[in-house]
Amino acid sequence: MKSCLIVDDSKVIRMVAKKILHDLAFETVEAADGQQALDACKANMPDAVLLDWNMPVMSGIEYLRELRALPNGNLPVVVFCTTENDIEHIQEAIEAGANEYIMKPFDSEIIQAKFTQVGLL
């Protein structure tokens, strides 16, 4: 079973994402901000990360840069999932090492399509 770390400060979004990912046969771990996500990755590198942008303590983009600098930090497939849906943010994310980008609002179909595209499904 593949694992996915869900990083979002909204508990509701984490719940929705968790439900979708369980249906796609992923094991999930949750984090409410970038720092928690980084700690989770240091303990256990996931196969995938579904990542919000704006969060307290540490933002998604800061987390991503730190993640990619960790040993084995290039392994997880990182998919942003955020309301930041302008081209500048998307470009910044790609440059920081994001593999895919989902613009909210999302649904199970979009998650499935994106995860298929990056070879997670």
Place this chain on the structure above:
Amino acid sequence: MGSEYFDYIRDLLKDRSGLAVSLDKTYLIDTRLLPVARKHGYDTIVDMVKALKIRHNEALVVEIAEAMNTHESLFFRDVEPFELFKNIILPQVLQRRKDTRRMRIWCAACSSGQEPYSLAMLLHEEAHRLSGWNMEIVATDISHSVLARAKEGLFSQFEVQRGLPVQMLVKHFAQEGDYWRISDKIRKAVTFKAFNLLTDPRGLGRFDVVFCRNVLIYFDLETKRKVLDALGGVIAPDGVLFLGSSESTIGLTEQLWPVEAGLGVYKHTGSPPSLAELP
């Protein structure tokens, strides 16, 4: 709905677009045609059919046929056909046509354009191998309204997130509010035209590659046969046909055979199937 009204709609659809509706799909007629009937001032579909039987109204008939079509499409649909195109078919054609340096592709039921634009973006990635080549993508559909959308090249946020890699979104699209517009370069690589698959395609010329995906599923056997035979007539002797993942030529035409079982690619001299594969 009385059966004479159902029969009228069924015959109209078969005649106009080839769409086959069985009795168990009558709910589709209800949900898709009631809005059309209401728009034209009829309370029910039966009233609309009664009026049409008395006096033919071409615009309304076209609208009815159009409302019943499914236009669902996405970029790089099913992924594999596009990988096959890029990695196997394109290099073959480039080799075989190296003298004329001309390649022609036809998307025969292109809907709102995702399929031909996906191909145009792939060709753009391969631009370094295509200099001096005349690459043509002809994209056709029966529906004028989807063709208008396709030509416009404006896609919703939902549409650009279905199948399109984000790197291609950033590279080939510009944001307009909640919408994304495809670049002129990609848009101009595709020629859109109205074309009904029930008619003779020879006027479009000959093609090295034909995509006719996810439209045969809506036709009855006789129509599938006719369309496949006609496609066989415009696919070059060494050309290929891509069908949708639940479509096949097996048992329908003598002209086109699977290149290999399960790939969704067909050609004139493919291998006739073993008995086990026949339906």
